[in-house]
Structures are given as C-alpha cells and as structure tokens.
Amino acid sequence: MVMESLDAFRQRARDWLAGNLPRLPADAQPWNGMRVGTDEARRAKELQALLFEAGFAGLCFPKEYGGQGLAPEYQRAFGEEAQSYEMPLLFNTPTFTIIAPTILDLGTEAQKRRHLPAMIRGEELWVQFMSEPSGGSDLAGAITSAKFDGDNYLLNGSKIWSSYAAFSDYAICLARTDWDAVKHQGLTMFIVKIHQPGVEVNQIRQSDGGAEFCQEFFDDVPIPLENVLGKVNDGWTSAQRLLFHERSASGGASPYAVGVSGRRRDTVEDLVRLARARERSDDSHVRDLIAEIHVLQTVQAQTIERVTKGIASQGLPPTSGAVPRLFGSLNGVRRSDVTFEIAGTESIAWERADSPSTVGNDYIFRQAWSLGGGSVEMQRNIISERVLGMPREAAADRGIPFKEVRRNAPSK
Amino acid sequence: MALRRLSIGGNLDFDLTQEQQLFADTTRRFLADESDLAAVRELAESDVGFDAAWWQRAAELGWISLMVDESAGGLGLGSQGILYVGVVAEEVGRALAPGPLLPCSVVAATLSRSGNASQRSEVLPALVAGEATASWCFAEGGRSWSADAVQLEAKREGSSYRLRGVKAPVEAAGQAQHLLVSARCDGELTQFLVPADAEGVTIEALEGLDLARRFARVRFDDVQADEDSLVGSPGSAEQDIEQQLQLALAISCSESAGAVARVFDFTLEWVFDRYSFGRPLASYQALKHRFADMKTYLEGCHASVSAALHAMADGSAEAAMLVRVAKAFVGERAPAIVQECVQMHGGIGVTWEHDIHLYLRRVASNRVTFGEPREHRASIAGRLGI
Numbered sequence: 184m185v186m187e188s189l190d191a192f193r194q195r196a197r198d199w200l201a202g203n204l205p206r207l208p209a210d211a212q213p214w215n216g217m218r219v220g221t222d223e224a225r226r227a228k229e230l231q232a233l234l235f236e237a238g239f240a241g242l243c244f245p246k247e248y249g250g251q252g253l254a255p256e257y258q259r260a261f262g263e264e265a266q267s268y269e270m271p272l273l274f275n276t277p278t279f280t281i282i283a284p285t286i287l288d289l290g291t292e293a294q295k296r297r298h299l300p301a302m303i304r305g306e307e308l309w310v311q312f313m314s315e316p317s318g319g320s321d322l323a324g325a326i327t328s329a330k331f332d333g334d335n336y337l338l339n340g341s342k343i344w345s346s347y348a349a350f351s352d353y354a355i356c357l358a359r360t361d362w363d364a365v366k367h368q369g370l371t372m373f374i375v376k377i378h379q380p381g382v383e384v385n386q387i388r389q390s391d392g393g394a395e396f397c398q399e400f401f402d403d404v405p406i407p408l409e410n411v412l413g414k415v416n417d418g419w420t421s422a423q424r425l426l427f428h429e430r431s432a433s434g435g436a437s438p439y440a441v442g443v444s445g446r447r448r449d450t451v452e453d454l455v456r457l458a459r460a461r462e463r464s465d466d467s468h469v470r471d472l473i474a475e476i477h478v479l480q481t482v483q484a485q486t487i488e489r490v491t492k493g494i495a496s497q498g499l500p501p502t503s504g505a506v507p508r509l510f511g512s513l514n515g516v517r518r519s520d521v522t523f524e525i526a527g528t529e530s531i532a533w534e535r536a537d538s539p540s541t542v543g544n545d546y547i548f549r550q551a552w553s554l555g556g557g558s559v560e561m562q563r564n565i566i567s568e569r570v571l572g573m574p575r576e577a578a579a580d581r582g583i584p585f586k587e588v589r590r591n592a593p594s595k
Numbered sequence: 596m597a598l599r600r601l602s603i604g605g606n607l608d609f610d611l612t613q614e615q616q617l618f619a620d621t622t623r624r625f626l627a628d629e630s631d632l633a634a635v636r637e638l639a640e641s642d643v644g645f646d647a648a649w650w651q652r653a654a655e656l657g658w659i660s661l662m663v664d665e666s667a668g669g670l671g672l673g674s675q676g677i678l679y680v681g682v683v684a685e686e687v688g689r690a691l692a693p694g695p696l697l698p699c700s701v702v703a704a705t706l707s708r709s710g711n712a713s714q715r716s717e718v719l720p721a722l723v724a725g726e727a728t729a730s731w732c733f734a735e736g737g738r739s740w741s742a743d744a745v746q747l748e749a750k751r752e753g754s755s756y757r758l759r760g761v762k763a764p765v766e767a768a769g770q771a772q773h774l775l776v777s778a779r780c781d782g783e784l785t786q787f788l789v790p791a792d793a794e795g796v797t798i799e800a801l802e803g804l805d806l807a808r809r810f811a812r813v814r815f816d817d818v819q820a821d822e823d824s825l826v827g828s829p830g831s832a833e834q835d836i837e838q839q840l841q842l843a844l845a846i847s848c849s850e851s852a853g854a855v856a857r858v859f860d861f862t863l864e865w866v867f868d869r870y871s872f873g874r875p876l877a878s879y880q881a882l883k884h885r886f887a888d889m890k891t892y893l894e895g896c897h898a899s900v901s902a903a904l905h906a907m908a909d910g911s912a913e914a915a916m917l918v919r920v921a922k923a924f925v926g927e928r929a930p931a932i933v934q935e936c937v938q939m940h941g942g943i944g945v946t947w948e949h950d951i952h953l954y955l956r957r958v959a960s961n962r963v964t965f966g967e968p969r970e971h972r973a974s975i976a977g978r979l980g981i
C-alpha cells in the first residue's frame with residue numbers, strides 16, 4: 184500500500200473534523216487539566232472512541248497495538264487541524280504521553296496487547312500512583328508495600344495526589360517489594376486496576392475548589408504476577424523510564440499526544456481577551472505584561488526544541504530534560520501572577536449569578552505549577568547535580584537496608 | 596572528592612552544519628590566539644577601541660564577507676550568511692573581543708543589498724578586507740531605537756542633499772572612514788553613505804561603559820551629500836532599516852549569549868574550587884539551585900538567539916518578531932545572570948582586578964543598544980495585535 188501523503192492526510196483530517204467534531208467556542212479557555220470530573224472523563228472517552236472509529240486515534244502508535252504507525256509529522260498535522268475542535272485532551276497526560284510509552288518500552292507483549300489498544304479505543308484512562316503521604320519528592324522512598332503470597336502480590340498502603348484517579352481505570356504503581364534491600368533496589372512497578380475490592384479512592388478537595396486529585400488506600404489488593412511492569416525489585420529502572428517520558432512530554436512534544444495540545448497554553452490569546460474584556464488593553468503596563476508572557480512562552484518552546492536537539496546530538500546530557508521543565512514551572516507561576524493582575528477586581532468579587540472566578544482560583548492554586556510532576560526544587564537538584572555535576576546532597580539513606588531508614592509515619 | 600563538571604555553558608546552536616562548526620572552531624582559535632582580556636584592558640586606557648591591524652587580520656577570516664554578495668567581494672552565502680555571523684558574534688562575546696563587527700556587518704550587508712555601483716565596487720571590498728571600517732549612524736540621543744524616531748533632516752537641493760542633525764551613540768565612529776546615516780527626506784526614511792571626514796561632520800568621542808567599545812556623538816551640520824551618496828532611492832529606506840535593525844539585534848544578542856556562557860563556565864569552575872566551612876561552594880544547595888536557574892535561563896538565551904538566527908536565515912516572516920523576542924529575553928536575562936555570577940564570586944567579584952566586570956559591561960551595554968527590553972515588548976504587543 185502506498186503511504187498517504189502528508190497533504191492528503193491533512194485534508195482528510197480537516198474534512199473529517201469539520202463533519203464530526205464540535206468546534207470550541209471562540210473564547211474557550213486553554214486546556215490546563217483543571218476542573219475535570221466524571222462528566223469530562225466520560226466525554227473524553229466518547230471523543231477518543233470517535234477518533235478511533237475514524238482511524239485518527241493513536242496515530243504514532245504501532246499498528247499491532249491499535250495505532251496507525253504514522254510518523255510524528257502526521258500527528259503534528261492532525262494536532263494543528265484539530266486545534267479549534269473539542270478533543271479528548273484528558274487522555275494526553277498521563278495516559279498517552281507518559282504511561283503508554285513506558286508500557287511500550289518495558290511492557291510484556293501481553294501487557295502491550297491488553298492495554299495499548301484499549302487506551303487508543305478510549306476505554307482505559309490511566310493514572311500514576313507514585314507519590315505517597317509520607318513523601319513525593321523522595322519517590323524511591325515509597326513505603327506502600329507489595330508482598331508475594333505465592334499466587335499474587337498483595338498491595339497495602341496508600342498513594343496520594345494521583346490526578347483523575349476517581350474516574351480513571353488503571354494505574355501504574357510503585358511499591359516496595361524488598362525491605363531488606365537498599366532503597367532503590369527493593370521497588371517494583373505494577374499495573375493496578377483502580378476500581379476493585381480493597382481499593383478505596385477518595386477525592387481530595389483542592390485549594391481552588393476543584394477535586395482532580397485523589398488519595399487511595401490499599402487493603403490486601405491482589406496483583407497478579409503478570410502485572411509487574413519491568414522486573415521485580417527493579418522498579419526504580421521502570422520509574423526512571425516513566426520520569427523520562429514525563430520530562431519528554433512536557434511542552435507537548437510527545438508524538439503520542441492526541442492533538443498538539445488542543446487550545447494551546449503557549450499563546451497569549453486568552454490574556455488579550457481578558458485585557459479587552461476588562462477594557463485594559465490600552466494600558467501600557469498591561470501590554471508590557473502580555474508581551475512579557477509572549478516572550479516567555481516563545482522562549483520556553485524554543486528551549487524545549489533546543490534541549491531536545493541537544494540531547495539527541497549528545498551536546499547535552501539526557502537529564503537536561505529538567506531544564507525546560509523548570510522553565511515551564513517558573514513560567515506557569517509568572518503567567519498566573521500576570522493573569523491575576525490583568526483580571527483586576529472581578530477576580531476577587533463577582534455577581535452571585537456569575538460562575539466563580541476561574542482566574543482568582545487559578546491564582547490560589549498557583550504553586551501546583553511548581554509541585555506537580557516533581558517540584559521545582561527537585562528539578563533544580565537534577566540540573567545542578569546531574570547536568571552541571573555539582574556535588575549531591577548528603578543523604579542519610581544510602582547503603583543501608585531500607586527498613587532501617589528514618590522516615591515519616593504512614594498515614595491512617 | 597572527585598568533582599567533575601558534566602556540562603559547560605555550551606554552544607549557541609545545535610543545528611550548525613559541519614562547515615559552520617569548522618568556521619566556529621577557526622574563529623574561536625583565532626580569538627584565543629589573538630585577543631585576550633589583558634589586551635582588552637590595555638585598550639581601555641587608549642583612545643581607540645581596537646587595533647586596526649588586528650581588525651584586518653580578523654577580517655581576513657571572512658567576518659565581514661558573510662553577508663555580502665559574491666559580486667561585491669563577499670562569500671555569497673545568501674541569507675544563510677547570518678548563521679555564520681551569529682557564530683562570530685557568539686565567539687566575540689565569549690572572548691570579549693574588541694572591533695567594529697556590528698557596525699561593519701550592518702553597513703556591509705546594507706551596501707550589498709542596496710548600494711549603488713560605486714559603493715559596491717569601491718567601499719564594500721575595503722570593508723570586507725578590513726582596510727576600512729564603517730559606522731551606522733542611527734539612534735538619535737534619548738529617543739527610541741526605532742525607524743520612527745529618526746529625525747535627522749536631509750534637505751533636497753537640486754540633485755544633492757544637505758544633512759542636518761545629531762546621531763548618538765554611534766559605535767566605532769571615531770575610527771570609521773564611512774558613515775551610513777539614516778535621515779528623513781520630505782518626511783520619508785532615506786539613507787546616505789558619507790565619508791567620515793566630509794565637511795560639516797564632527798565626531799565627538801563619548802566615554803563608554805564597555806572598555807573595548809567606543810561610542811561617539813556625530814554631528815551633521817549641513818553636510819553636503821550628492822546623489823551618489825544615496826543608499827537606495829530617496830524615501831525607500833524603511834525596509835533596509837528594518838533589516839539593519841534585525842541584524843544588529845541578532846549580533847548583539849549572539850554576543851551577549853556567548854559572553855554569558857563564558858561567565859557561567861568560569862563561575863561554575865570557581866564554586867567547585869572555592870571552599871567555605873570545609874566544603875566547596877558547589878555543594879551548597881542554596882547555590883546549586885541558583886545555578887540551576889541560571890542554566891535554565893542561559894539555555895533560554897541560546898534557544899531564543901538561535902531561533903531568531905534561523906528565522907532570518909530562512910527568510911521567514913516571523914524573523915521580525917523573533918529577533919525582538921530574543922532581545923526582550925536576552926537583554927533582560929544576560930545582565931541578570933552575570934550579576935548573579937558576581938554574587939557567587941563574593942568580594943573579588945566587585946573588584947576591578949577580576950575580569951567578570953568586563954563581561955558585565957558588555958552585556959549591560961548590549962542590553963541598552965538597539966532598544967531596551969521594554970521597548971521591544973511594546974513592539975511585540977503591537978505585533979500581537981493588541
């Protein structure tokens with residue numbers, strides 16, 4: 184079969200989108216992964232199924248796992264065409280851009296055949312069970328335990344801050360399988376079905392009023408051996424793969440994403456609209472702020488491109504992925520400040536009949552930009568120690584069995 | 596403890612072709628052999644900002660031929676020439692080399708594009724060979740660095756013109772043989788190339804922050820300019836000036852990025868070697884995190900400069916926006932990073948003896964020339980349609 188040309192593909196995508204997907208309203212807010220609930224999850228699955236039926240799902244995934252086996256430029260073209268349409272963006276992070284590539288790297292053939300097509304058909308939303316109440320930065324310090332009972336691993340403990348868990352289907356979960364080994368050598372990565380007996384999922388109310396992230400409690404949850412992702416007691420290697428994809432995906436560069444990233448956050452259209460709505464677009468200070476954000480967004484995108492090339496050509500070490508991530512976190516914070524400033528009084532007091540100010544609440548939740556997916560302090564540790572080679576921090580947990588390491592008490 | 600640095604400030608551009616990389620290496624070697632900071636310090640004491648014989652050797656490496664057509668003695672690299680100019684400017688920044696790279700490049704590129712036959716056959720080859728130098732008389736004192744702010748008057752008198760006005764600061768005017776002057780003729784932008792020793796031209800040396808860079812105020816008191824001194828036709832210079840401005844911004848941003856990369860490198864080395872409380876400074880998290888931030892913004896500087904250079908090389912319509920984005924970013928960040936590096940040095944960082952202030956002088960100066968970051972943000976806002 185002859186490969187469809189990029190232009191022909193783009194045209195076909197354009198025609199199909201126009202006939203089959205709803206357009207976003209002109210003033211739609213850029214997707215930021217917030218204010219997502221059960222309805223949004225259901226809708227994302229519907230949309231993903233529609234894409235799948237039309238042959239526009241999993242464009243860069245291998246055909247044998249339900250994808251289309253196309254080159255990244257096809258995904259990019261589709262993303263560009265799809266920008267002004269409603270897209271199942273909830274599938275991007277972590278399902279398509281972080282978890283799927285990790286499964287592609289580490290999964291058994293059976294795991295790939297079981298799960299990748301199900302994701303691409305829109306049947307399985309995935310989440311990450313990494314952070315724990317006793318600590319998220321120190322990922323390898325996980326104390327959720329999985330003990331082999333002869334048939335299954337039995338999972339006990341708690342995970343927290345897992346985004347979207349309440350309305351998702353599967354998780355990948357890092358747990359301790361050997362307490363006598365040193366910290367990094369006693370971990371295993373598992374595939375866990377979220378909604379099953381023994382798993383309690385509680386939504387956590389966030390400071391912005393939303394409830395995207397959750398806490399889970401595990402009580403002897405049986406995990407079959409075939410759900411080990413990677414090797415037993417080598418879960419740290421699996422986690423490194425996952426973190427690698429997480430770093431690579433930041434900035435929308437992943438070929439596995441659905442859509443470029445939809446309504447892109449890297450434009451200042453929404454700020455311009457806000458300034459006009461507040462009749463402040465002539466204010467030279469406001470114009471300066473918007474241009475500043477445009478500069479930061481542009482340079483962030485350019486930095487992602489540069490670092491990606493630098494890593495590929497070995498001009499930069501692979502850990503340099505932390506550079507655009509840190510850049511992105513700092514920009515997220517700055518953008519939040521600028522948005523709040525431009526919005527003015529309407530973001531602190533509004534009519535009862537109006538819906539609550541998203542700008543104000545986004546500002547309240549601002550530091551999430553500096554925490555989610557690894558805090559800025561952790562990014563700074565990576566850059567200084569593993570890009571610049573500066574001495575590592577002293578640690579009190581090296582070279583001793585993990586069970587002897589001092590740690591925070593597990594939560595009840 | 597064996598301490599090893601994994602990465603240095605790095606190259607500006609990971610997209611260089613082999614040929615461009617080779618050119619970069621040659622440039623770097625030349626600067627290592629033929630320019631050092633002791634020489635820069637000596638120049639600080641002298642009236643001239645650079646040594647003419649030195650400049651001629653630099654020009655022999657092709658520095659001024661990069662943006663010039665083959666027919667006028669250049670290399671004929673077409674729009675790709677800008678990538679090589681970026682390489683030279685980055686290395687000049689790293690070495691803090693003196694010399695009129697920016698004004699000569701701007702004037703040469705302009706004459707190659709819009710010069711008349713005699714400008715192309717007489718003036719250009721001398722610039723390319725480094726036998727003569729030129730200055731770009733554009734800014735007018737306190738006003739903004741934009742074409743809109745040009746007010747120097749060119750009054751038509753028969754077939755010739757009379758120039759009246761003041762340009763400042765003008766880089767390297769004291770040693771230049773030729774002056775490219777932007778003016779208004781019947782209200783429209785027009786450019787002239789006049790000899791620096793023309794009657795009515797007064798060049799007053801200014802004191803400058805950058806020790807290896809001389810600025811001057813150039814007065815034009817009824818300077819007679821005949822038709823042959825026009826660059827392009829009267830009233831049609833807007834395009835040329837935009838190109839000149841883009842080139843100047845690209846050069847000064849490349850230079851600043853190179854300078855910051857160098858400062859970052861030696862500062863990183865310093866914190867590995869300097870001990871306090873029995874530990875190297877590099878082991879303190881408070882400082883490590885500041886290095887991580889600096890590294891992040893340094894990569895941002897490199898990324899924005901290289902994106903701007905490539906947009907120009909590709910003749911992209913986005914170039915006008917991207918050079919301004921680069922200036923707004925680099926202009927802000929380069930001095931901030933160098934100041935942070937001064938802090939990392941402690942007291943020695945604020946001495947005349949230490950070289951870091953030489954770099955700070957260069958990037959601080961580059962922040963101001965061709966428009967402050969804020970001025971470019973205003974232009975960006977306009978380009979965004981606000």
Ligand SMILES: Cc1cc2nc3c(=O)[nH]c(=O)nc-3n(C[C@H](O)[C@H](O)[C@H](O)COP(=O)(O)OP(=O)(O)OC[C@H]3O[C@@H](n4cnc5c(N)ncnc54)[C@H](O)[C@@H]3O)c2cc1C
Pocket residue numbers: 310311312313314315316317318319320321343344345346396550551552554555556557558559560561564576
């Ligand atoms: C919006 C959002 C979504 C998230 N989604 C998920 C998810 O889907 N799945 C998941 O597993 N987790 C998720 N997280 C959790 C996130 O990864 C953690 O919050 C983060 O890693 C920090 O862990 P912690 O909250 O336990 O804070 P801690 O690790 O206790 O850290 C507290 C503070 O101390 C700093 N700190 C810690 N150690 C050091 C050190 N060595 N040096 C310097 N500073 C240090 C941290 O940077 C932080 O500022 C999410 C978080 C947010 C905000």
